[in-house]
Amino acid sequence: MRKSQRIHCVAVAALSALALTACGEKKPEGGAMPPPEVGVVTVTPSAVAIVNELPGRLEGVRTAEVRARVEGIVLSRNYTEGGEVKAGQVMFRIDPAPYQAQLASAKAALERAEANAVSARQKAERYKPLVAVNAVSKQEYDEAVAAAGQANADIASAKAAVTTAQINLGYTTVTAPISGRAGRALVTEGALVGKGEATKLALVEQVDPIWVTFTQPAAEVTRLRRAIESGAVKGVDGGARVHLYVEDGHEYEQTGKLLFSDMTVDPTTGAITLRAQFPNPKRELLSGTFVRVKIEQGVDENAMTVPQRALIRNAQGASVLVVGNDGNVAALPVKAPKAIGDRWIVTEGLKGGEKVIVEGLQKVKVGAPAKAVPFQPAGAPAPAKQASEPQPASGSKAGAKAEAQADAKSDAKQG
Numbered sequence: 001m002r003k004s005q006r007i008h009c010v011a012v013a014a015l016s017a018l019a020l021t022a023c024g025e026k027k028p029e030g031g032a033m034p035p036p037e038v039g040v041v042t043v044t045p046s047a048v049a050i051v052n053e054l055p056g057r058l059e060g061v062r063t064a065e066v067r068a069r070v071e072g073i074v075l076s077r078n079y080t081e082g083g084e085v086k087a088g089q090v091m092f093r094i095d096p097a098p099y100q101a102q103l104a105s106a107k108a109a110l111e112r113a114e115a116n117a118v119s120a121r122q123k124a125e126r127y128k129p130l131v132a133v134n135a136v137s138k139q140e141y142d143e144a145v146a147a148a149g150q151a152n153a154d155i156a157s158a159k160a161a162v163t164t165a166q167i168n169l170g171y172t173t174v175t176a177p178i179s180g181r182a183g184r185a186l187v188t189e190g191a192l193v194g195k196g197e198a199t200k201l202a203l204v205e206q207v208d209p210i211w212v213t214f215t216q217p218a219a220e221v222t223r224l225r226r227a228i229e230s231g232a233v234k235g236v237d238g239g240a241r242v243h244l245y246v247e248d249g250h251e252y253e254q255t256g257k258l259l260f261s262d263m264t265v266d267p268t269t270g271a272i273t274l275r276a277q278f279p280n281p282k283r284e285l286l287s288g289t290f291v292r293v294k295i296e297q298g299v300d301e302n303a304m305t306v307p308q309r310a311l312i313r314n315a316q317g318a319s320v321l322v323v324g325n326d327g328n329v330a331a332l333p334v335k336a337p338k339a340i341g342d343r344w345i346v347t348e349g350l351k352g353g354e355k356v357i358v359e360g361l362q363k364v365k366v367g368a369p370a371k372a373v374p375f376q377p378a379g380a381p382a383p384a385k386q387a388s389e390p391q392p393a394s395g396s397k398a399g400a401k402a403e404a405q406a407d408a409k410s411d412a413k414q415g
Helices: 002-024 097-132 138-171 218-230 397-414
Strands: 037-042 046-067 072-077 090-094 173-175 180-182 200-217 241-245 256-261 271-278 290-307 312-314 317-323 329-334 338-340 343-346 355-359 371-374
Touching (some): 046 338, 090 200, 138 173, 200 290, 241 271, 290 355
Antiparallel strands (some): 090 173, 180 200, 200 271, 241 256, 338 343
């Protein structure tokens, strides 16, 4: 009898606890659900770098074509293809024999002209006193003076011929016009070059430093200039910094600088050509490679930004949902023409201090209440849990069940 009495008492206690719990619960008035909880960020002005990502192409700072300036047979190539050459270094040799002969002939003609000039000058000098005493006619004297002048002209012409022959002989040794990287040879030994034209032999490019040329829409350049002039955007000290990304997405370790801006707008594309210079000491960057550049053209000291996931775009334009001071949701139309990283720069529609909904957009409606809590990005540390979990009360259903099990074990031992 004592066992059954205990079970009866435990059951009565459990029912009493359930009744008390039910009486203590308060249901929302009218059966309404509590407002949904949404994650929000408070908009505050912050400094944001104005960065534009644009496609570009690498090109050498200086490019020189090595050409044959005289006609002849190539005897040798005197450089390593793809290697570095210095200005004045020998790259090709053309057969010099014909030009050596021309130089010798020109020198012989010069000697002959000089010998003739000596004879002509002496004859004129002898006739000069004789014409005074009428020993020779005036005409003979004039002819002697003219012959001496012609002999001097022949000497000048012979000297010019010698100089020309020396220049042509020098052209048989083809040297690098600039220092840089020499490309592959376009001719081989034994080839006839310079026949009627200056044959292209090789190409030399100076690739340290190296240029990257890219274009930017004229409207963006104009808008940025006006913002800097008005003080809304502060320019980067020393000009604009440029970062370069190669084809595999890897960022180049060196930072470049903007050299100039061609203010002539291309009528076909509406873009302005820009050029930046990068150091290339390891020759990693190759001319002709297509790359992408990020150019820092200024800093907006009071930019309003929102996470990209907070912006809503539809046929009417862009907008964000905010939780007002009255706790209700409102839609604000905004203008966000540019994204920087994972955030949109809002140029119109926000003044600062608004609580923009980032998480839970699908749970709210405009005009309905919502509970705003600070947005926790993915990967952010979670709030710390309490050190100890609450134990079930003795009057609760779980406590009554535990007491009943303990009493049953006690009766079993006594039996």
